Amino acid sequence: MGEEGGGRSGGISRDLLKLKQQAMAYYQENDVPRKLEELLNSTFYLQPADVYGHLANYFSKLAKPPSICKIVGKTILDGLGLPTLQVEISCTIQNFPKYICSVAIPTHSEVVENALPEMVDADEAERQQAVSKAVRWINQFITEELWGLIPSNQAEVDRRLRIFFEHKVQADKDRKELERSQEEPVPMTLPVILPPPPPPPSKKKGQKAGRRDTLLEKPIFPPEPPEPVLHGSMAIGAVSLAVAKTSATLAGTPLYLTLALLKHDQEQPSTFSMPLLMGSVLSCGKSSPGKLHLMKEVMCIPSPGLTTKQGIELLLEIQKQVNRAMETLPPPKPETKKGHNGGKRSQPPITGRASHLGCLTINYDTIEQPLLLIQGICSNLGLELGVNFHLAINCAGHELMDYSKGKYEVMVGTYKSAAEMVELYVDLINKYPSIIALIDPFRKEKKCVT
Incomplete structure (x- = not known):
């Protein structure tokens, strides 16, 4: 029995040695990375509890890169207490969702000081509507448009956002044209009668022709209406900035460097300069x-x-x-009946x-x-x-x-x-x-x- 067991043990040892030789030959013929061989050898010198962490740290570098899994839009208050938009981005990292970062941007509306109360109320309602629609765009549509994209692929992110916004602009244009066609009656064509030309200005006695008379004063046109801003459009810039910040956070680089690499085709500029302070x-x-x-x-x-x-x-x-x-x-001194400060300014x-x-x-x-x-x-x-x-x-x-x-x-x-x-x-x-x-x-x- 002992001889039989010893012979079997010796056969197993010879088989293991043969397998090891074959594995080494495979390593040499197929050029297996030296780091992997060192990693496998190093696990023998670690405690059992450390082996899994050591292997996980190594193979995490070979895992799928982080991808966008969730984009959340929220309404927050800015420094003036006015509603504005905040965007939060989460990514799937090694099969687990993880919150990465958030950004907040100001609204398009301009703060008018000393405005009438009705104008202030109208501006607040307009601002609230713009922010609410941007939040709805992000939570219902944009998070699906960008799901699964790698944050570092800023060009593809912006391309999808641009296409999404073009569709929204066209839909808004079609809606307004439909409403206009339903409300406005069909105009009747009438002959156009041009007014007679105005008589030439009469010249006063003793007035001499000079340079001022030859120059006509440029007419003042009425004020241009404010440029229309589509409600919800602030979501496009906010999400684009949030994705760029996510890419910078994951890479461990400053945001300005990430933006510079996008501008210079992933080549880091030799020098950086700060904008002029004002x-x-x-x-x-x-x-x-x-x-x-x-x-x-x-x-x-x-x-x-x-x-x-x-x-x-x-x-x-x-x-x-x-x-x-x-x-x-x-x-300041109190005013009197004669005027400010007794008539003296x-x-x-x-x-x-x-x-x-x-x-x-x-x-x-x-x-x-x-x-x-x-x-x-x-x-x-x-x-x-x-x-x-x-x-x-x-x-x-x-x-x-x-x-x-x-x-x-x-x-x-x-x-x-x-x-x-x-x-x-x-x-x-x-x-x-x-x-x-x-x-x-x-x-x-x-x-x-x-």
């Missing part, structure tokens, strides 16, 4: 209690030679000095109310007053305006136009034509050369088709 420090405009309407925002632009951190610190210091100037000004105080742009609203009556305040702050900080930082002015020209008069109301009761506005800007920049940017100096001109 910070709003003062606000006038029509929402302010003063007479000045022209400067909706006065923005400071730190010198490009400063780092981003230094530029932000400079903007914060300027804002701090503005707050101190507000605290040191005396309170003095410098109006700063109101201290922050606009929705995040800067203080100034109660000023002339164009120079906000700029002189900035100059005084520069002197206190030992800075040189035009060297350490520059200025930009958001003129908000579309808000200044008085269509009944066809002119821009730069201050209460002060109206200027387009040509006079150009002269005003030229004089302002010549007097304050630190102004390097004018934002929306005029309204958007409507093209006249002749």
